[in-house]
Amino acid sequence: MIRSMTGYGRAQNQLHGRDILIEIKSVNSRFLEQNMRISRSYTYLEEELKSLVKTKVSRGKMEISLTITPIEGKKADIRVNQELVIGYLEAMREYNRNVEAKNQLQDDEGATSVFNMRWSTISHLPDIFSVEKVQDNEEEIRQDVLKTAEQALEAFVQMRETEGEKLSEDVFQRTEEIAAQVAIIEQKAPLLTKAYMERLQTKLTEILNSTTIDEQRILTEAAIFSEKTAVDEETVRLKSHLQQVRNLLTKSESVGRKLDFLVQEMNREVNTIGSKIQDIEITNIVVNIKSEIEKIREQLQNIE
Numbered sequence: 001m002i003r004s005m006t007g008y009g010r011a012q013n014q015l016h017g018r019d020i021l022i023e024i025k026s027v028n029s030r031f032l033e034q035n036m037r038i039s040r041s042y043t044y045l046e047e048e049l050k051s052l053v054k055t056k057v058s059r060g061k062m063e064i065s066l067t068i069t070p071i072e073g074k075k076a077d078i079r080v081n082q083e084l085v086i087g088y089l090e091a092m093r094e095y096n097r098n099v100e101a102k103n104q105l106q107d108d109e110g111a112t113s114v115f116n117m118r119w120s121t122i123s124h125l126p127d128i129f130s131v132e133k134v135q136d137n138e139e140e141i142r143q144d145v146l147k148t149a150e151q152a153l154e155a156f157v158q159m160r161e162t163e164g165e166k167l168s169e170d171v172f173q174r175t176e177e178i179a180a181q182v183a184i185i186e187q188k189a190p191l192l193t194k195a196y197m198e199r200l201q202t203k204l205t206e207i208l209n210s211t212t213i214d215e216q217r218i219l220t221e222a223a224i225f226s227e228k229t230a231v232d233e234e235t236v237r238l239k240s241h242l243q244q245v246r247n248l249l250t251k252s253e254s255v256g257r258k259l260d261f262l263v264q265e266m267n268r269e270v271n272t273i274g275s276k277i278q279d280i281e282i283t284n285i286v287v288n289i290k291s292e293i294e295k296i297r298e299q300l301q302n303i304e
């Protein structure tokens with residue numbers, strides 16, 4: 001199935017105490033471009049996410065964002081350095097004994113207040129607390145992120161296919177219209193030689209002022225005219241290109257570049273037809289065909 005190069009997909013899961021959100025969007029591009037928006041803590045997932053996208057996407061300017069938010073559990077392990085606290089307390093007791101200031105540190109509540117004051121003081125000193133960040137389980141996160149990414153990618157591809165189906169229908173209808181116009185050219189082109197012969201005979205009659213005309217000369221001139229204005233080869237190639245376009249529209253792989261090439265060839269054949277045949281009716285048909293080809297070309301800019 002034909003796919004558009006524009007699309008959007010989103011998936012969100014809450015797994016193992018984390019809220020994982022992945023969004024994928026894309027616009028037109030000749031090649032595959034991937035721009036990742038991931039926090040520094042999870043950059044180790046970037047290449048694996050890019051590889052996953054490549055399994056489903058071949059063209060387009062992609063933007064993939066990953067957001068992971070903790071929803072439960074602690075992020076850090078905080079401990080009191082007991083040996084250091086005891087050391088501070090012993091030092092303060094020694095100081096009290098030395099300066100005989102124990103009574104000054106006590107209040108009406110007795111020894112408990114002494115401890116509280118000492119603790120409030122010590123808690124502000126360096127290195128009393130040790131803080132260790134709880135290490136993430138990278139393999140667990142990797143599995144959860146990839147699961148969410150696959151869901152987002154599936155939604156993204158589904159949207160691309162829906163848009164691609166609409167594009168395919170439009171292009172197919174335009175190829176049918178062009179084919180009908182080409183059929184008219186094939187019908188009218190041979191009649192131009194006969195009309196040319198009649199005009200040539202009338203002109204020679206007027207010039208020579210005689211009804212006796214060299215028929216062989218007229219036939220020769222008509223043959224030369226016919227050869228110069230023959231568009232059989234161009235119309236055959238043009239119909240072949242149209243059929244190839246229709247065939248490619250049924251394929252499931254990336255066909256955007258092949259379609260671009262065929263449109264260029266179609267335009268080349270139509271230009272040749274227009275330059276060979278100097279007939280107002282066929283010229284108008286050529287203009288209409290070129291208009292339809294241009295509309296097809298614009299649509300193909302969005303096909304993967």
